[in-house]
Amino acid sequence: MQSTDRSKLLLECVDVGYSVGKAKTLLQGVSFLVNEGEHCAVVGPNGAGKTTLLNLLLGLNELSAGDVLYRGNSIKGKTQRELAKLVAYVPQLLATEIPYSVLEFVAMGRYAHGGGEDDDAVVRAMEMVDVVQFKDRAVASLSGGERQRVCIAAALAQEAPLLVLDEPLSHLDPGQRLEIRRVIRQLPKNITIIAVTHDMDWLLEDFNRVLCITGGALKYDVDVEGFVQQELAEELFGHGLGGLVEKRYGEVKT
Numbered sequence: 041m042q043s044t045d046r047s048k049l050l051l052e053c054v055d056v057g058y059s060v061g062k063a064k065t066l067l068q069g070v071s072f073l074v075n076e077g078e079h080c081a082v083v084g085p086n087g088a089g090k091t092t093l094l095n096l097l098l099g100l101n102e103l104s105a106g107d108v109l110y111r112g113n114s115i116k117g118k119t120q121r122e123l124a125k126l127v128a129y130v131p132q133l134l135a136t137e138i139p140y141s142v143l144e145f146v147a148m149g150r151y152a153h154g155g156g157e158d159d160d161a162v163v164r165a166m167e168m169v170d171v172v173q174f175k176d177r178a179v180a181s182l183s184g185g186e187r188q189r190v191c192i193a194a195a196l197a198q199e200a201p202l203l204v205l206d207e208p209l210s211h212l213d214p215g216q217r218l219e220i221r222r223v224i225r226q227l228p229k230n231i232t233i234i235a236v237t238h239d240m241d242w243l244l245e246d247f248n249r250v251l252c253i254t255g256g257a258l259k260y261d262v263d264v265e266g267f268v269q270q271e272l273a274e275e276l277f278g279h280g281l282g283g284l285v286e287k288r289y290g291e292v293k294t
């Protein structure tokens with residue numbers, strides 16, 4: 041496990057496991073620590089257990105083993121409202137059927153705080169990702185990238201210290217991917233980010249830490265330099281980083 045400064049410790053995953061029924065174990069023995077302000081990429085092959093891990097961090101699934109602690113407090117027994125103050129979620133892409141305006145949707149992020157559309161935090165969140173100009177538009181009328189910014193705004197309105205994102209770039213065109221990357225990069229430095237991604241360019245550019253999941257276990261917990269030097273992309277996906285490393289570092293690391 042990567043060493044962590046305990047005074048800044050936000051999240052502890054302690055021997056976390058998740059099983060379905062008696063026979064099927066989707067995740068087991070996952071332990072790691074995350075400091076406030078870290079940007080952690082969760083990577084691994086399809087079906088490795090990445091989304092399962094995020095669901096446990098969000099309290100959406102009940103732990104079968106181990107514990108998840110935020111600032112030293114277990115999530116066990118916490119209500120959804122209590123959890124929403126600790127961790128916010130950004131999905132792959134918001135469905136177009138959402139029947140709300142942007143303002144109404146972002147205001148839902150204040151549910152845990154009992155706030156609404158006139159809450160200052162709603163305006164602040166919309167300003168952070170530059171969606172104020174869309175506030176009266178129907179979410180359904182927005183482009184994919186715009187909808188993703190609205191989703192991030194709703195998550196920011198929760199004012200949770202941890203933002204969890206599940207492949208937030210995967211349905212976007214290259215231009216909108218870069219735009220969402222810019223938005224996430226410019227978020228306040230104290231917001232901790234854990235994002236599942238298959239985008240190695242984004243990983244190299246904007247994350248400091250990589251959690252590698254394979255076969256329902258945390259196989260490597262490394263900084264980005266370690267991910268590159270140990271050629272873990274090659275090991276995980278059978279496909280190296282190629283020219284991305286040169287682009288990131290200006291030279292190939294050996």
Ligand SMILES: Nc1ncnc2c1ncn2[C@@H]1O[C@H](COP(=O)(O)OP(=O)(O)OP(=O)(O)O)[C@@H](O)[C@H]1O
Nearest residue numbers: 060064066084085086087088089090091092093253
């Ligand atoms: N409720 C469930 N019942 C049975 N199996 C499940 C359930 N949920 C997930 N799985 C299985 O658990 C494994 C891990 O799923 P998970 O969605 O966490 O993978 P992932 O790493 O996020 O994959 P991907 O990169 O394809 O999104 C998969 O084989 C999936 O089919």
